[in-house]
Amino acid sequence: MKKTIAKLLIFVFIVSFQAPVFAKTVKKEVTALDKRSVQTKIYDTKSETELMKMALSVLQDEEYKIINLDNDLSLITAVKESTRPRSTAVKAGYYTGALLYTGMTFGMGAIIAWVWIKDAHTPYNVEDAITINVSDLTDKQRKIRIVANEKVLAPHTGDRTTLKIITEVAPQFYQDFYAKMDKESFITKQNL
Amino acid sequence: MFKKNILILACLGLIFCPPSYAKQKEASSLEIRQMQTRTYEVKNKKELMEAIVNVLQDRDYLINESNYNLGVVSGYKESKEKVFMGQQYVRYETSVQINELGGKSYKVRTNFLKKLIDLTGTPTTKKEIKNPEEFYREFFSQLDKSLFIEKQGI
Numbered sequence: 106m107k108k109t110i111a112k113l114l115i116f117v118f119i120v121s122f123q124a125p126v127f128a129k130t131v132k133k134e135v136t137a138l139d140k141r142s143v144q145t146k147i148y149d150t151k152s153e154t155e156l157m158k159m160a161l162s163v164l165q166d167e168e169y170k171i172i173n174l175d176n177d178l179s180l181i182t183a184v185k186e187s188t189r190p191r192s193t194a195v196k197a198g199y200y201t202g203a204l205l206y207t208g209m210t211f212g213m214g215a216i217i218a219w220v221w222i223k224d225a226h227t228p229y230n231v232e233d234a235i236t237i238n239v240s241d242l243t244d245k246q247r248k249i250r251i252v253a254n255e256k257v258l259a260p261h262t263g264d265r266t267t268l269k270i271i272t273e274v275a276p277q278f279y280q281d282f283y284a285k286m287d288k289e290s291f292i293t294k295q296n297l
Numbered sequence: 298m299f300k301k302n303i304l305i306l307a308c309l310g311l312i313f314c315p316p317s318y319a320k321q322k323e324a325s326s327l328e329i330r331q332m333q334t335r336t337y338e339v340k341n342k343k344e345l346m347e348a349i350v351n352v353l354q355d356r357d358y359l360i361n362e363s364n365y366n367l368g369v370v371s372g373y374k375e376s377k378e379k380v381f382m383g384q385q386y387v388r389y390e391t392s393v394q395i396n397e398l399g400g401k402s403y404k405v406r407t408n409f410l411k412k413l414i415d416l417t418g419t420p421t422t423k424k425e426i427k428n429p430e431e432f433y434r435e436f437f438s439q440l441d442k443s444l445f446i447e448k449q450g451i
Contacts, residue, residue, distance in 0.1 A: 137355040137442070144354070177365030178346055236359045236372075238350050252354045254375065258418055268418035271375045271386050273357060 143276050145250045146283050147242060148290055153179045156239045156247045159289045166285065169235065179239035188228040189257070199225035223262050229269060232256040249286070253278055324429075332430055334406045335437045339444065342368060342395060345403050348443040349393050355439060358391065368395030375414060386414035387424065407436060 121127075150156045157179055164171065169183035203218035235253040242248045253274040260266045324332070339345045342365075349370055350360060358372035371392045378387050390410040395403050409432065412420040426432050 137439070138446075140355060141351075141446075173361055173363060175363040175365060178343070178350065178363050178370075180350065180360055180363050182360050234359050236354065238347075238354060238360075240347050250351070250354060252357060252359065254357065254359055256375065256418060265417050267416050268386060268414065271377060271414070271418075 141250065143279055144252060145248055146286070147246050147248050148286070149245055150247050150290075153239050153241060153247055155293065156249055157181065157237075159286060159293055160237050160239065160249060163282065163285045163289050164235075164237075169233075181237040183235050183237075185233045185235075187231045187233070189231050190228045191225060196225040220262050224260075227260050227262065230258040230260060230266065232258070233274070251279060251282060253282075330406070332433050333408055334404060335440075336398065337403050337405060337440075337444070338401050339403060340401065342397065342403065344447060345395060345405070345444070346370065348440060348447050349395075349405070351447070352436065352439045352443045353391070353393075355443070356436075358389070368397075369393070386418075388412045388414055388420040405437075405440070407433070409433075409436075 148156055148159075150159070154176070157176070160181060161171070164181070164183050167185060168187075169185040171181060171183045173180065173182035175181075199222055203222045206221070207215045207218045233253060233255050235251055238250045238252075240248050240250075254271070255274050256271045257269040258266050259269045337345055339348075346365065346368065350363075353360060353370065353372045356374065357376070358374045360370060360372045362371035363369065369392065371390070373391070374389045376387060376389075377384050388411070390412065391407060393405065393407040395405055398404050409426060409429075411424045411426050413422040413424055415421045
């Protein structure tokens with residue numbers, strides 16, 4: 106009897122792995138059109154140059170440095186360098202590691218651990234690169250498309266800076282940028 | 298004993314002689330050019346160049362150099378790639394060049410470079426692009442699609 110129950114429990118346990126909770130989430134592949142819809146916005150402007158100037162003003166407000174500007178193709182590429190503090194989880198990791206190291210070395214490694222902790226409070230260096238492409242849609246409308254990339258570098262005390270991550274920016278970045286563009290469009294229209 | 302030796306040799310032969318170990322013939326410069334070049338018929342140069350910029354943007358490239366008169370667009374992309382037992386950061390660099398063939402015909406030539414990014418974030422070692430033929434075919438297929446999308450005004 107016990108054997109049968111045990112077999113039944115094993116069977117239920119194995120079958121439970123097929124439950125929807127354990128189903129592997131299939132990531133929907135982002136198509137070129139999906140990407141374009143997030144990265145593109147249409148503005149009513151007199152010319153491509155007007156929209157380019159608006160974008161340039163936003164880039165200047167955001168402290169970007171222009172590295173490529175092509176008026177014929179209406180292209181702008183810019184780079185921005187900024188800092189970002191390390192997250193609390195990362196800081197906690199540093200402190201735990203330092204405490205463990207100090208304990209394991211019976212206090213002798215405290216100096217090294219102190220230098221290590223200092224790193225927890227050194228912010229990351231972030232490099233944001235952005236390419237803006239403006240093109241005519243109709244006589245009164247122009248299309249602007251932006252693509253951005255982010256590179257995070259981690260500086261270390263007494264050692265070289267190392268690459269932490271290179272990633273595409275989140276869709277929120279595009280929303281924020283276009284919110285600023287909307288404000289700039291308003292300012293331009295009001296001739297402020 | 299003799300049979301055993303033959304069996305071992307046969308096994309080794311099967312392991313080390315499959316087609317995957319065959320030395321691949323290096324493509325000639327003409328073959329490389331063919332792979333990298335396509336001819337397009339468009340209304341004007343600007344339409345084609347805008348389509349190229351859009352394809353590069355679709356592929357998450359950032360444009361670091363462009364010249365309309367010379368018909369050149371250069372861009373790069375830095376991303377993460379999965380490798381055996383881990384991941385690595387790579388940088389793809391590209392240059393696209395457009396030449397007018399006469400009438401509405403334009404020749405587009407592109408080349409891609411792949412570089413490894415080291416721990417400090419600097420691109421260093423040059424790496425071979427796996428299956429370059431398919432890589433370039435995919436680029437030109439995207440360019441076809443981009444030209445179609447641009448024509449439809451999407």
